Amino acid sequence: MKRIGAELALFLHDVRLRWIGAVLVLLLAVAGLGAWRDAVRYGAEVDAVTAAERARWLGQDAKNPHSADHFGIWVFKPSSPLAVLDPGSEPYTGRMVRVEAHVFNDAVYRAVQDAGPLARAGLGSVADIVGLVVPLAAILLGFSAFAADRERGTLRLALGNGIAPGRLFADRFAALTAALVLVIGLPLLGIGTLVALGRDAAGWQDTAGWQAWPRLLAWIAAQLAYAALFLLVAMLVSLRARTARHALAAALAIWVGLCIVAPRLATAAVETLVPAVSYREVRARIDAEMRPHRTAEANDDRSREILARYGVSQPQELPIDLRGLMMVENDDHHFALYDREFGAFFDGIAGRERVFAWAGLLSPRIALQALSQTLAGTDFAEHAHFVWTAEAYRRSISERMNTEIRDRPQHGGTTLVAGPELWGEIPPFAHTPLPLTRALADAAVPALVLALWLAGLVGLCVPLVRRLKP
Amino acid sequence: MSAARFPRLLAAELRLILRERLTWAILVALVASLCFAAWTGADRVAAARTALAAAVADSERAVRDAKAAHLRYGRPAAIKVNYWQDPTDAFGYRTYFMAAYAVKPPTPLAILAAGQSDVQPAVTKVDFGFSTVFDDTATEIGSAAALRLGPFDLAFVLIVLVPLAIIALAGTRLSSEHDSGILRMIAAQPTGPRRVAGAKFAAAALVAVTATLGGTSLALVLSGGLGDFAGWSWTAALLAAALAAYVVFWVAACALAASLWRGAVGALAGLVLAWACLTVALPTALGLAVDVLSPIPSRIAAIDASRQAQARFYAGDEARRVTAAWLSTKLPEDVRRPELADVPELKRLARDAHYDQALADHHRAARAQALAASAWSRRLALISPATALTLALETASGTDAGRHAVFLTEAVAYRRSLRAFFEPRILAQAVTPAPVCAGCPARLDFDAYDAVPAFAPADARAAADRQAFLTLACLGAAALLLTALAARRLKQWPA
Secondary structure, three states: OHHHHHHHHHHHHOHHHHHHHHHHHHHHHHHHHHHHHHHHHHHHHHHHHHHHHHHHHHOOOOEOHHHHHHHOEEEEOOOOHHHHOOOOOHHHOOOEEEEOOOOOOOOEOOHHHHOOHHHHOOOOOHHHHHHHHHHHHHHHHHOHHHHHHHHHOHHHHHHHOOOOHHHHHHHHHHHHHHHHHHHHHHHHHHHHHHHHHHHHHHOOOOOOOOOHHHHHHHHHHHHHHHHHHHHHHHHHHHHHOOOHHHHHHHHHHHHHHHHHHHHHHHHHHHHHHOOOOOHHHHHHHHHHHHHHHHOHHHHHHHHHHHHHHHOOOOHHHOOOOHHHHHHHHHHHHHHHHHHHHHHHHHHHHHHHHHHHHHHHHOOHHHHHHHHHHHHHOOOHHHHHHHHHHHHHHHHHHHHHHHHHHHHOOOOOOOOOOEOHHHHHHOOOOOOOOOOHHHHHHHOHHHHHHHHHHHHHHHHHHHHHHHOOOO | OOHHHHHHHHHHHHHHHHHOHHHHHHHHHHHHHHHHHHHHHHHHHHHHHHHHHHHHHHHHHHHHHHHHHHHHHOOOOOOOOOHHHOOOOHHHHHHHHOOEEEEOOOOOOHHHOOOOOOOOOOEEEEOOOOOOOOOOOOOOOOOHHHHHHOOOOHHHHHHHHHHHHHHHHHOOOOHHHHHHOHHHHHHOOOOOHHHHHHHHHHHHHHHHHHHHHHHHHHHHHHHOOOOOOOOOHHHHHHHHHHHHHHHHHHHHHHHHHHHOOOHHHHHHHHHHHHHHHHHHHHHHHHHHHHHHHOOOOOHHHHHHHHHHHHHHHOOOOHHHHHHHHHHHHHOOHHHOOHHHHHOHHHHHHHHHHHHHHHHHHHHHHHHHHHHHHHHHHHHHHOOOHHHHHHHHHHHHHOOOHHHHHHHHHHHHHHHHHHHHHHHHHHHHHHHOOOOOOOOOOOOOOOOOHHHOOOOOOOOOHHHHHHHHHHHHHHHHHHHHHHHHHHHHHOOOOOO
16 A cells, blocks of 8 residues: 555656646536536426426316317426436437427437537547547556666666565555546536535435436546546557557557547448348338228228228217227227337347447447446437337327217217316326336446456456566 | 659658558558448448338329229218228328428438438428427337447547548557667658658658558448449549548658657657547547537427417317417408318318427527537537538538538428418318219218429538538648658757
8 A cells, every 4th residue: 555655656747747647637527517617507497398398288288088189288208317427328318308299209309419520529528538648648647657667777676676566566556546436436526426416415406216326436437447548458469568659659649549439330330240120110110000090991991990890880889989999099000000110220220339349349439428327317218218208198089088088978960078187197207217217237248248348457467567577 | 862762762761651550451441441331331321222212102002002992982981980990181292191201311422421321310200290390200229228238430530530541540650660769760861851751751641641542442432332423523632632641641740749859658648649639539539629619509498388379279169269360361251161170181281280380489599509510520620630521521412410400490491381382272162162973982072182292402522522522722731730740840859
C-alpha cells in the first residue's frame, strides 16, 4: 500500500493527470448536465401532456365507442433515469405513440431526427465520452509507465533495487487505476447521484421500477472496468516498447483500431452476417395481407359466415351486434398478423443486438456499449417492451369499445352512443420498465465479453512482466 | 543549395518513404479500407434503389387494383361497398387506396456517404390520415447498436482514417530524426531546414494524395456502385480536389508539429489530439452550437395542439359548423346546401383543413428549424476541415440533412397538390352525384387514376457543387495557412 501511495503521489504531481482530469471532468459535466436539462424538460412536458390526454379521453362527448376508439390517445415512453448518462437506443427510437383503432402505429419522433447533422460526431453523451475519450486518457496516462523509465535508464535502477517486476507492475497499475477512479469514477458518480436524487426530488416522472441506484453502481463499475482495460493495454505496450515514442505510437494505434475502426467494421460485419428484413418490407407485407381482408367482397363473406354461424338470415335476428362482432373478429385477425410480422421483426432486431454484444470480442467499446445501455435501461429490449406495452394498451381499448358495440345490438338503424362511464373504464396508460433481473440477464453476454478482454490482458501481463527487461 | 536540387531531394525522400515497410502496410490497409467502405456503400445504394423501386411498384399496383375494382363494381352486384372500400370514388381512392410516394432518389455519388440516410428515409408515403402530427414520421427501424456505432462508409474512411494514416506516415518525420540525433548530421549539410522539411513532407503528401485519390477511384470502380455520372463530373472533380486539399492539410499539420521540435512523442501525441479535436470534439461542439442557434421546437407541444384541435372538432356541433364554414370557402353560394355539412367525406376534408390550420404555426416552426439547422450546419461545418469535407461528401451523396429538409418541404407541397387534385372531384361528387348504373354496388365517380400527380424530386446537383466548391476553398486555405506556419517556423534548425 505504501508503494502504491508513493506511485499515486507521483502521478498526482504529474501535469498530464491534471490536464487529462480537467478535460475529462469538463466534458463529462457538459454532456451530463446538458442531457439532464433535456431529460427534465422532456419529463415535464410528458407529464403535462399525459395529464391533458387523459382529461381529453375522459372528457369526450357521448359518441359511438368506435369513434372514441378512433379518437385514441397519445402515450409516451418514460425515460430511464440513467438515460442522462447513456441514452442508448433512445435517440434512435421513437418515444411517442398514438394508440387508435385498427392501426399499430410506429413510435415516432426520434431525437436523432431533430438533432442537427453535426450532432452525430461521436461525443453526444456521457457514455460516448467514456467509450471514446476515456481509453485515450488511460493510454496517455499509462503509455510511459515503463517505456519512459527504460529510456531514461531508471527502470534498470528500480529493478536493481530488488523490486520484483510483478510487484512494480501491480503497484503502478493500482496507482494509475486509482487516478482513473478519481478523474472518471467520481464525476460519473456525481452526475449519476445528481440525476437519481434530482428525479426523486422533482418527482416529474415515476421512478419506481427503475431501481436507479443498483443500476448506477453497476454502470459505473462497468465504465471503470473499461477504463482499466485500456490502462492495461497502455502498460502492456509500455512493458515491451523500447522508447516512450514507440509505446505511445503503438498504444494510439491500438486505440484507433479498437475504438474507431473495429466498431464500424463490426457494424458492417453484423449487417452482412445477420441480414435483417427491412421495416419497410414488413409494413408492405402486412398491407398486402390486409388488403384482400378489407375488400367489400371479403366483408360480405364474413358477415354471411356470421349469420350462418348463428343460424339466422338477417342481422336483426342476431343476439349480438353484427358490426361489433365483425370489428372484434377483424381486430383479432389484425392482432394475429401484427404479432406474427412485428413479433418476428422485433425478434430479428433483438437477435442482431445480441450478436452485437458478441461482436464485443472485436472491440471492448462494442461490449461496453451493449453492457452500458442494458444497465442504464436504454437498450432496444426496453424500447420493444414499451412498443408492445403501448400495443397491448391499444388492444385493450379496442377490445373494450368493440365488445360494448357487440354486446349492445342496436336495431332500426340507430347507432350506439356511449358516455363517460365507458371512457372511465379505460385505465391510464402505465408502463413498468423491464425488471433489473432481466437487464442483468441481458447484460451477461457483454459483461462476459468485457471480462474476457480483461482476463486476456491480465493473462498477457504475466509472461511480459516476467520477461521485463530494463 | 540551388533550387534545381530540390527535385533530387524530393526524389530521394520519395524513394526513402516508398522503401519503408510501414508505408506499404499503411497504404495497403488504407486501400483495403476504401474498397470495403465502397462495397458497403454500394450495398446501401442498392437498398435505397430497391426501396424506390418498391414504391413505384406499389403505386402501380394501387392503380391496377383500382382499375380492376372499377371494372368489377361497374356491373350490378348484391354486395355493399362502404366508402372506405371503394376505389371508384374520388374520396375512397385518395384516402384508402392510393399509394403516392415522395421519394429522394440516390445521386450518382450516393456511394460516398451514408450521411443521415440511416435515420431519414428516402421514401415517404403521402397519406391523408391523422395518426401523425408532422410529415417526417417515415421511419426505418433498425439496430440501434449499428446506428450508434455508425456505418463503415467512404466518408468515414476518408475523413477519419485518412488523417490517421497520414499521421502514421508523416507524423514523426523530422522529429524522430531530431530525437535520434540524425538531425544534427542533416543540419551540417548545406541545406536549409525548409528545403529538407519541404522535400520530406512533399514526398509524404505525394504518396498520401496518390494513395487516397487512387485508392478511392479504385474502390469506386471495383464496387460498381457509382450511378450514371452525366452532369456530375464537375462535382466529382471538385470533391477530388477538396480531398487532395484535406490530405495536404494533414501533411501540413504534421510539418507544423515537427516544426515545434518537441520530439516524436510530442509530435505524435499533439497530432492525434489535434485529430481527435478536429474530427470528434469540434464537430460535437459545432453540433451543440447548431442546437443553440436553431432551437428545436417541442414535438410534444405540437401533439398537444393537434389533440386540442381534434377534441374541439368533435365537441358538440363544432364539426358541422367547421364543415359549413369550410364549404363556404370552397363552393359558390348557389350550390351550397345545409345537408352538405353532414356528408362524411366533406366533414373529413373540412376536418383535415381545420387540423392543418391549428398546426400551421407548429409546422412552420418545424420546417423553419430544419432549414435553419441545415443552414447553420453548412456555415459552421466550414470551421473544421473534417466537418467541411463530411458535409461536401454528404451533399454530393444526397444524404445530407439540408436535402432532407428540402425534401420534406417538397413532400408537403406534393401532399397539397394531391389535395388540390382530389378536392374539386370530391366536392363535385357531393354536390352533383354522378349517375351510377342500376344495381352497381360502388360509386364509380372516379377513374382518373393515371392523371394523379406524381412526385418530382428536386435536383441535388447545384447544392452539391456549391458545397464542394466552398469546402475546396476552405480546405485549400487551411492547408496553405498550416504550410505557411510550418514554413515560418522551419526558418532555422533547432538549437
